[in-house]
Amino acid sequence: MTDSPPSLSPGKSPRTSKPRALLTQSALDHVGWTPPRIALLTNTHESATLPVLDGEASIAFSQSANALATGSTVHIPPGRLVRRHNATSNLRVGVASISSPGISPSADANGRVTHFGQFNIRSGAGATPPRKSVRSDPDHAPGPASPFVQAPIPPTRVGTDIAQIFAEERALLRIKQCLTDRFLCYHESMEHWLCWHRDMRRPLWSRLPIPLHGGDWPGHPRVRLGEDLDALLSYQLKFGRNRQAPGGVRGLFNRARRPLGRARGIMRRLRQGRVQDDNRKNVDGLQARLVRDFEPAGIRFKRRLGQGGFGAVFLFEMIGEKGSTYPIVVKGSTREMLNDSNALGDEIDNLNWMNGASHFIQRIFLQDLPLPTASRRRKIRLSARKGMATVREIARQTKQIVYDFHDGASFRLQQPQSEIRQPPRPAGRSIPGYTAQEVDALQRRRVRLDNARNILMLENMPRGDIQELINKLVEKNLRLSNRALWTIFECLFKGCVGMATPGRFHEHGKDASAHAMVEQDETVPEWLHDGTEMPAWPMVHFDLDPQNALVGNFEEAGGAYENVPIVKIADPGLAVIMDDAKRNNEALLWSLRCQGKAQYLQPEQVTREWEYRAATDLANLAMESTAGNYNWWSNLYHIGWIMWSLVTHCFPPVPPRAWPYTYASEEAGVVEDAKGYTYGMHIMATDFDDCDLELRRQILRCLDHDPTKRPKMGWLEAVFVFNVGRPDLLEAESDEQLRAHVNYVYGQPASALG
8 A cells, every 4th residue: 555646747738648547536546545635626528638737647537527526536735726718618626725625616507617616717708728838846756644733715706717816826836936036035144134136036036946944844953052142242233333234244234235337336326425415405394394384283393203215204393372392203205206095004004903002102182182273373364364275285185994902804994084083172161272164174285184194203212212322332332221221121111012913003983094092001910820821913013123212201200211211112104904814915024034033033934934834835834834824923033032132232134043042931840951052152152241131031931943942921920020120230230320320321411301
């Protein structure tokens, strides 16, 4: 009794050759071979020859339509989608992979098979001619029954044209080949990653077999434990060397893009100059438009905070009637010059989900602000007379709801301009210093600015980001104290807890896209404490690094952050809500591999598991513990690198190197240490012995290669509760010393900034 099907010769066109072997159900039963998948071949006439997609076998059969209608099926390996045209019956012949063998085909009144599983077999004159089979690596020819499970066909594919399905399969194959080649360069060096060019390397990646290697991923290469960790720090680049290009990336990029000749270099500099001039003009135009639009709303321009290739950030402020100052950070996109009126739409939607989370940057809604000082009345009165002509572009925006929190289904709901929320009217109330017409004009202006999808109002974080903090530490040759490090670590962790359950902090009956919520502390829900259950739709940031962790103000006496300013997570423009629909989208999971900065890519994105069985299909990808396993622990990996950089004052190496380590098991009653692989082993070098050992151990665990081995949410929360107020740390540094230490790092007294 053999364990593999009969050997079949490679398939050829049915018009030029006869089938080499007749593979029927009885023949398969005779040899005792059970294939891993079930496929149906539909035909209304005598026979057809259908090569398998990878070209390793040529299948022939001869069955009547009545036999098919009674549930008879033909098994073929490997069960991939194949399409052929039967010229005699003018019927599209399809092969559909079915995960459940209990599904039987259906037939129409003429006895033709029309449906099997979740695919409709269409007939008609529009059938396409046969395609050539695609050959793959001979080493990966169909063999014995595989333990891998074929993913069920999504319900959205019911009734889909077979031609469309094959076009999507080819597009997915190109994505896999392209990204496999790009990450081969990533694992070489940062310079290889920067030099990679899609079109120039097309002749190479278009020929890559998928999967690149057969079998399972063999694991991490062996590491000699005798290697000196201190010596490995020599190739790390400091933050303060080149602030415009962290880690020396700019120098590598310039060397990689060095022109081959003088003329080419001149042309390149001319193009760069034109691009910079155009970008400068776009930012200046954006600033002028924002000043024009915000003045009638009672908000004045202060200064420009920064700019980039796609937009800029400005600081505005409003002075209330009682003299209170309300700073507002306005982020605008210059892509609207290209008619991209939804340039910041994704970031706005993600911020709406995080509305109310105290350790995540919050939107500022202008309609919630009080009335400005009476000195601004002239602008408001002019606006009331002239109408809303200066914000026509913003007024044309529509409101989008991208996600249904209750059933997890992704959809898009467009609301016309007439249905957009309207500002509250004075209703005859007497407001000192303002007429009803002026209040109505001001509120309408504010609501339309709040509804805009190409500008974004945020709370002000006056102390910059964590990268600026590291630059200050490097310049002054200082290190943060253990109490300060534990406090920052806890802030980042609470931000991750908030992203694990987006929408949990919304107030009942209050529109999160129209009004600010009361900020709540992010505590771990009871059902997530032990790690047996996972969040159903967590937000994965994908761009969480020291530049996107912002430092705010000190709190008043008695607050949790009276000695160390609060740290909040910001810039969720690349964040994705990982619901079930996205987890079952193989093309999306592959495309997310390049989401974010190269130095902070997650193991879920860069692991070599993608080169093995994970590349075959969605079912095998789901069986991997790391590849494509995006969840709340992906954000935990990012905050591990932020804390690693705060301790070492270095950038993460590219590519990162996994080191074996042991850690205390979280299981109750387990004495033996657990084993894993971490990318942050440098933090255990003797140079950092002054840093708290328990803090470094938790950073190591956050940087574990296997996301399932990173700390559980409830466990890590208990670690912070115990260590933030640890007695030995309080004895080593008092509250007054801690606040003075933080103020000295920033070079200003606490009263200057908050």
